[in-house]
Amino acid sequence: MTEAFSWVFDGLLVIALVIVAARVVFTPVLFKAIVMFIVFGLLMAIAWGRLDAPHVALAEAAIGAGITGALLLAAYSDLVSVRRRRPHLRPRVRVLRRHAFFAASAALAFAALALVLLQVPAPESGAGTLAVANLDATGVAEGVTAVLLDFRAYDTLLEMAVLLLAVYGARAVLVTDSEPRPDPWPTEGRHGSMVAALVGVLAPLIVVTAGYLLWVGAYGPGGAFQAGAVLAALGVLLRLTGRLEPAAASSWPQRLVLVAGLIVFSLVGLATLFAGGTFLDYPEAWAYPLVLLIEIALTVSIALPLILLFSGSPGLATPAPEDRR
Amino acid sequence: MTPPVLYALCAAAIFGIAVYGLLSRPHLVRRLLALNMMGVAVFLLLVAFARRDPEVTDPVPHAMVLTGIVIAVSATAFGLALVRRLYRDTGRTGLSESRDP
Numbered sequence: 001m002t003e004a005f006s007w008v009f010d011g012l013l014v015i016a017l018v019i020v021a022a023r024v025v026f027t028p029v030l031f032k033a034i035v036m037f038i039v040f041g042l043l044m045a046i047a048w049g050r051l052d053a054p055h056v057a058l059a060e061a062a063i064g065a066g067i068t069g070a071l072l073l074a075a076y077s078d079l080v081s082v083r084r085r086r087p088h089l090r091p092r093v094r095v096l097r098r099h100a101f102f103a104a105s106a107a108l109a110f111a112a113l114a115l116v117l118l119q120v121p122a123p124e125s126g127a128g129t130l131a132v133a134n135l136d137a138t139g140v141a142e143g144v145t146a147v148l149l150d151f152r153a154y155d156t157l158l159e160m161a162v163l164l165l166a167v168y169g170a171r172a173v174l175v176t177d178s179e180p181r182p183d184p185w186p187t188e189g190r191h192g193s194m195v196a197a198l199v200g201v202l203a204p205l206i207v208v209t210a211g212y213l214l215w216v217g218a219y220g221p222g223g224a225f226q227a228g229a230v231l232a233a234l235g236v237l238l239r240l241t242g243r244l245e246p247a248a249a250s251s252w253p254q255r256l257v258l259v260a261g262l263i264v265f266s267l268v269g270l271a272t273l274f275a276g277g278t279f280l281d282y283p284e285a286w287a288y289p290l291v292l293l294i295e296i297a298l299t300v301s302i303a304l305p306l307i308l309l310f311s312g313s314p315g316l317a318t319p320a321p322e323d324r325r
Numbered sequence: 326m327t328p329p330v331l332y333a334l335c336a337a338a339i340f341g342i343a344v345y346g347l348l349s350r351p352h353l354v355r356r357l358l359a360l361n362m363m364g365v366a367v368f369l370l371l372v373a374f375a376r377r378d379p380e381v382t383d384p385v386p387h388a389m390v391l392t393g394i395v396i397a398v399s400a401t402a403f404g405l406a407l408v409r410r411l412y413r414d415t416g417r418t419g420l421s422e423s424r425d426p
Contacts, residue, residue, distance in 0.1 A: 030352065063395065
């Protein structure tokens with residue numbers, strides 16, 4: 001009975017995912033497509049939960065649906081003056097032929113993938129089995145955290161570099177020497193006192209949640225990624241309600257936070273290298289404190305870049321006291 | 326058929342839909358959406374296959390997907406910055422190859 005119920009649930013979830021994915025592609029209105037994409041991310045978070053991947057579910061809900069959605073909506077508000085597409089000048093037959101070709105490619109991709117996927121044999125033993133077997137050496141009791149910060153720490157280190165590159169790339173692309181553009185989120189008279197009070201109540205709770213997620217990562221679903229994403233969501237909230245304002249340059253503390261993850265991670269790696277080991281191979285007694293130190297640095301270094309990317313400004317500043325309501 | 330296989334087939338379907346969206350939509354934000362969905366389909370495949378052995382859940386694909394999600398949001402943010410700049414400079418939201426911007 002339970003099994004039949006879970007089959008029905010999985011079936012409905014899969015159907016919903018495919019329908020929402022199709023809506024993202026086929027809806028003619030860009031705004032609808034973005035909203036559908038956010039819905040898609042949330043449905044996907046449920047699917048991760050069903051697949052016994054609570055870490056991924058947390059990250060998908062916070063980053064995949066939340067932060068990506070906020071970034072998309074911010075970009076949309078910038079592009080909102082785009083006029084409707086002009087009518088096609090090309091003959092309809094060519095358009096149809098092109099779309100038939102695209103549809104054929106898509107169907108081919110699906111068929112080839114499905115055919116291969118149904119035949120992949122289950123692995124006898126892989127990296128995962130090894131990782132679970134050697135969990136004791138890492139000082140953390142959670143497999144995913146151990147893989148992220150110990151067994152495959154190098155991946156995570158380079159990922160921080162990618163995030164930093166994205167921030168500086170976006171800054172280089174967006175900041176021109178023309179006069180500053182008006183902020184897409186005007187705060188004057190937009191928010192009543194209720195919103196300000198609500199944010200005041202929510203902000204400390206969000207910080208506590210982020211701290212909990214960071215701490216619990218050592219033995220349960222959570223960790224630096226999820227904690228950083230939750231902090232970033234707080235930053236987006238503060239930015240939207242005017243508690244944080246865009247600044248023309250980032251202050252020294254902000255720059256330090258941006259690179260903290262990369263620097264702490266690299267320093268730990270170099271320290272283990274010079275202590276006679278291999279790069280990022282922590283000595284067993286030190287493994288847990290080192291992992292925790294790196295995770296704290298990663299959390300802030302994931303949160304701030306995401307906030308800056310949303311804000312679209314090189315830095316952030318708190319408004320002058322007289323501006324505050 | 327087991328649940329992981331069902332989700333793997335779902336991943337293949339989403340991938341196919343996203344390929345169509347990537348090819349047929351000239352608007353660059355729509356293409357970014359489609360690219361993101363292709364990425365999510367790959368993540369779904371990885372996580373579904375991590376569950377094939379019902380006894381243990383393989384943590385390595387989960388960690389790869391977590392890394393992938395952060396990389397995807399970085400790349401999307403950079404792509405959106407490029408689209409905004411393109412629109413600011415030229416007033417277009419598609420590339421010049423696509424004749425209906």
